[in-house]
Amino acid sequence: MGTWIELRCEDRCEADRKNCWSDVNAGPMDLAEDTLKGAAAVIRSLYADAKKAGWKRIEEGWVCKSCAARRAQASALGRGGE
Numbered sequence: 001m002g003t004w005i006e007l008r009c010e011d012r013c014e015a016d017r018k019n020c021w022s023d024v025n026a027g028p029m030d031l032a033e034d035t036l037k038g039a040a041a042v043i044r045s046l047y048a049d050a051k052k053a054g055w056k057r058i059e060e061g062w063v064c065k066s067c068a069a070r071r072a073q074a075s076a077l078g079r080g081g082e
């Protein structure tokens, strides 16, 4: 067996459901070995994949490319990114 690891977008289930990568199960994910070392290696790899795919790390965690764009747009409109 193994340990399934997936990054979940912090903004999942917010307004824009159909475009959130986590709502459509399209986020970075992979199967790790059942060891802490194996899990850590997969997490590092998922963070790198997330960055490449346009995800953003915010204070609370990761947000997908789609939700990051929505936050940027909301922020530009002066609504504070929510």
Ligand SMILES: [Zn+2]
Residues within 6 Å of the ligand: 009, 010, 011, 012, 019, 020, 021, 022, 063, 064, 065, 066, 067, 068
């Ligand atoms: Zn999202």
